Structure formats: C-alpha cells, structure tokens
Amino acid sequence: MGVSYVPVARVGELAPGGMKEVDLGGRQVLLAFVEGKYFAFSRQCPHEEADLKSAGQLLNGTKLRCNNHSYCFDLETGECTLPQGGPPLTVLPAEEKGEEVCIRLEW
Numbered sequence: 001m002g003v004s005y006v007p008v009a010r011v012g013e014l015a016p017g018g019m020k021e022v023d024l025g026g027r028q029v030l031l032a033f034v035e036g037k038y039f040a041f042s043r044q045c046p047h048e049e050a051d052l053k054s055a056g057q058l059l060n061g062t063k064l065r066c067n068n069h070s071y072c073f074d075l076e077t078g079e080c081t082l083p084q085g086g087p088p089l090t091v092l093p094a095e096e097k098g099e100e101v102c103i104r105l106e107w
C-alpha cells in the first residue's frame with residue numbers, strides 16, 4: 001500500500017470556520033478548519049448533489065449541514081447524523097505537515 005500527501009493549503013491560510021475549494025486531480029473537495037483541525041470532504045452533498053461550497057454550513061463541533069434539505073454530517077467520520085442512516089459524506093484525512101496542510105491519499 002502506498003501513501004502520499006498532497007499539499008492543499010498553507011498553515012494559517014484558513015481562518016477558524018473557513019472553507020477552501022481544492023481540486024484534487026479533478027475531484028472537487030472542500031477543506032475546512034474547525035476547532036483547530038482540518039477536514040477534507042467531497043464538495044458534493046451525497047443526498048442530491050448540492051454544492052457544499054454554497055449550501056454547506058459548519059455547525060458547532062465538527063458538524064456540517066447541507067442547507068438544501070438540512071442533512072447533517074459528522075466531518076470526522078462522514079456519517080450522516082440527520083437523518084440517521086442517510087447517505088454518508090465522503091471524507092479524506094487532512095493534517096499539517098510542516099508549513100502545509102495536506103490531504104493523505106492511500107492506495
């Protein structure tokens with residue numbers, strides 16, 4: 001198995017509660033900075049494909065709500081918490097590496 005780290009932002013670039021669009025090899029991803037941690041996830045809502053760049057709203061803790069139909073997701077796991085058992089959000093591991101924020105890809 002291989003692992004690679006793709007730099008997607010500089011540490012300090014995102015304000016708390018900020019989000020940034022990332023093109024990850026043609027896949028549209030959002031990077032969020034919440035409670036001192038970075039989270040990367042699909043830009044497309046798994047419910048009816050709303051663009052989470054505009055429809056997504058960060059809530060307290062590590063929750064994201066899609067304002068299209070108010071589905072909520074846990075950014076740590078991608079689990080749909082409202083309604084429970086709904087389609088999960090695709091999440092990717094993101095972490096600081098030196099001065100950069102990277103998304104970890106495994107294959």
Ligand code: FES
Binds near residue numbers: 049050067069
């Ligand atoms: S499209 Fe996101 S909740 Fe329906």
